[in-house]
Amino acid sequence: MPQSPDNLPLALYSAAQVRELDARLIAAGTSGFELMSRAANTIWRALRRRWPAAGVLTVLAGRGNNAGDGYLVAALALRAGWQVQLLAVGDAMQLQGDAALARDQALTAGVLIQPWSECAELRGVVVDALLGTGLQGAVREPYAQAIRMLNSLGLPVLAVDIPSGLCADTGQALGVAVRAELTVTLIGLKMGLLTGQSADYCGELQFDDLQADYHIVGAQAYTAQRLAQANLPQLPARSRNVHKGQLGHVLVVGGEHGFAGAGLLAAQSALRAGAGLVSLATRSAHLSAAQARLPEVMAVGVASANQLMALGDAASVWVVGPGLGQGAWARSLLSAAAVSGAAQIWDADALNLLAQAVVQLPATVVLTPHPGEAARLLGISSAAVQADRPAAARALAQRFQAVCVLKGAGSLIAAPGGELWLCDRGHPVMAGAGLGDVLAGVIGALLAQGLAALDAAKLAVYLHACAGEQLALQGRGLAASDLCAVIRELLQEQSACLN
Template sequence: MSHRNDPLPLALYRAAQVRELDARLIAAGTPGFELMQRAAQAVWRALRRRWPDAREVTVLAGRGNNAGDGYLLAALAQHSGWRVRVLAVGDPGQLGGDAASACAEARAAGVAIEPWSECAPLRGVLVDALLGTGLNGAVREPYAQAIRLANASGLPVLAVDIPSGLCADTGRVLGVALQAELTVTFIGLKLGLYCLDGPDYCGALVFDDLRGDPALLASVAPAALRLSAGSLPRLAPRPRNAHKGLFGHVLLVGGDLGFGGAALLAAESCLRSGAGLVSLATRDEHVPALLARRPEVMARGVQSSFQLQDLLAQADVLVLGPGCGQGAWGRGLLAGLGALDKPQVWDADALNLLAAAQLTPPSGNWLVTPHPGEAARLLDCTTAEVQADRPAAALALARRLNAVVLLKGLGSLVATPAGELYLCDHGHPAMAGAGLGDVLAGLLGALLAQGLDVAAAARLGVWLHARAGERLGRGGRGLAAADLIETLRELLEEHSPCLK
């Protein structure tokens, strides 16, 4: 999604909330038809900015208010001398209310309105005014056919409010969805534009509040908030006489045979992200390699939980799971650690062991970092069900575990047991590789060690991690997890300078 420098709001809403905002604007004195006119004008401005030399537009219209926006856009283009056609996929005779008035205005302007046909030629910029935000089930014919042919046309597509076929609440493609180059959305940003398939289908994003009263628009609490540099917690500057004891001691437990790299990545990330002291409990076989690469990490080979006792007594924060496996070694080390009254990060196989009822979780003050498959196991559902509504899954898991949940993936989500939800809309496809979750776990441990609470650490950590991947992703494929660690250090310094 190419909206990084756009002044977009942070609040994200579900479709029902946006409908409520629309109703409140009307009840406060702005007629619905006037809001529709403002929406059409916003689309027209965006269309001309994006394609100033197009001079031709084909509007694909349905039979709801989304179609009304399209008909009014067609009238504006007609008045400006553009070549304009509306292909009515929804019968104009079934339009009602403001949408019917918009269709009448388009006719009065001389716009050619033709019934949809698979043989109808598509020309110019295609304006998607088909289905809008109210869609819940799979797209039906003839809408599905129109979407398929528009996608196959190779023509630029502007979506009105949301690409048709995309669920406004979850970002799920409902059978088929229109692939937009530009989406102009109104009143409130829809959560689905940022989740799952949303960023791949909406293209560049333009927002217009339709000149609604800011106080009224703020009267409905959003479903989620996007993370931004200005809204994130910051680490305090360090005093000149700082010493390692002021910035926490993190103990990482992980790295069964064959998985030592995961533990090393987490430990190095923790060290580079500012933890005062970092200890790693791992397999004996991994200690020489770990010390050769990162001698600052206090690596100890352990075979049983008894050997952890002195390390646990010294630790302020625990990071459990990177590379620990699900065998007897990992189970034995992690058993009982949930009862310790220390901030904890649970990752990877710690979560799989928890889902299998092999471990007892903490009662609070902990953070879990599942990918969708791990979240599904913890919720006793399928990965497809988690992905079908990622925001709902994250919130449900936070309530079930009484933990802060960082659900990884496109549009990573941070959910709290109190029902707060945050979304990170940064990242890069080059991050699709092994070990990046281990780097994130170590970073989160370091932020906790430096004084952030679990919810604040999750918000700042996921944002730093995604921004690092975004910065390095410019180099393309082949991004290695270890590449992120130095960039995380740079970004953390940019965000929270070590000195005043």
């Protein structure tokens, strides 16, 4: 699998898949200790680049292969003239296999191995080599106490492979997890480093494949792919004699009393993302505001399913749900959407009504839930969704046989067949009202211009996140409508209108 320009690979693995990959490399002739030595050298180089003048190192080591990396890093630092202390959590003499060989090499180099205690003094840069990807369940003592102590000190921390206590599959902290400034992950990029709570724990993420044979790595199954420029779908360039009728007609359905802005945002983003025609079916009371703000959008007041069906016959794509509400008006309009043959995006209250079994889902739909909406659709808690976001996204796609975008940090796009894509772009400044409405409109515009549902979702999610990153340079206070012009620019860079 090729790497993207940010030097992170596109393939994402589960912890079990990385262990299998490690086993394949060893079976092919690269010893486990050789891989461990390569890992230590990679970590040591990263550490020196990040903190070249530190000169003082503390290694916190556990009892697995992760610890072996730490012992070898300690030996390298000592040979380079750094002041080094290694604190072992658990009995260092009980290490086995390659980790025991690493311990012995550290002892030969002169590293003083001391047992960790709550009275230990941590100094300089700290290497977290406590727990690896095999952690099952909540972090137990004394590891939990060591992690809490480390987090309280504010020292610079490099995590080996994954911050100790972070789940490699879900990105959730298992009770407590190390907050690293730099994480150097090895051999295969773990899914949990890019979704869930991972952004609060990993710091900067660097990857090294340890010179793994590409043919071996390429043959190993992976669990998901990252979205990046290298694997994004593209809109075709337009012919010079194209007209608006060839570029799709997006109908946005939403805007209950008090929620007029949501439908307007979806319509605006559909327009800016290149749909040939955009209509807005909303409450009649909102028509004046809609026409004043978006004169290019055909705003129509609708009061019933029959009116909406007549209007929707001309549309190729429906975006249903922004500001829709859950009252009688919403239910009536959603019943019309449920029998339409058009491709659709269901968002916000359309999803809440779907969770209540008010209607059946039509055939070609993209679902765009946030974690709360996903929880209602699956009949579980929001906490359960966040505890395993990849599983929740896949479950939604399979249950509803639809492409599903599970929004949030590390947004996930799941297909009914189990395929999964992750977007690790975006910024906390995007935590605000209306950004989901904008995303729904962009997906609608891309569908209208000919992309398949899955491709439209992937491209829209990526552009939306990158636009947020770009606008984040201006600081707090991002308004959802700010995204529309930036998405237009990014779409032109990615899929030029003319060749």
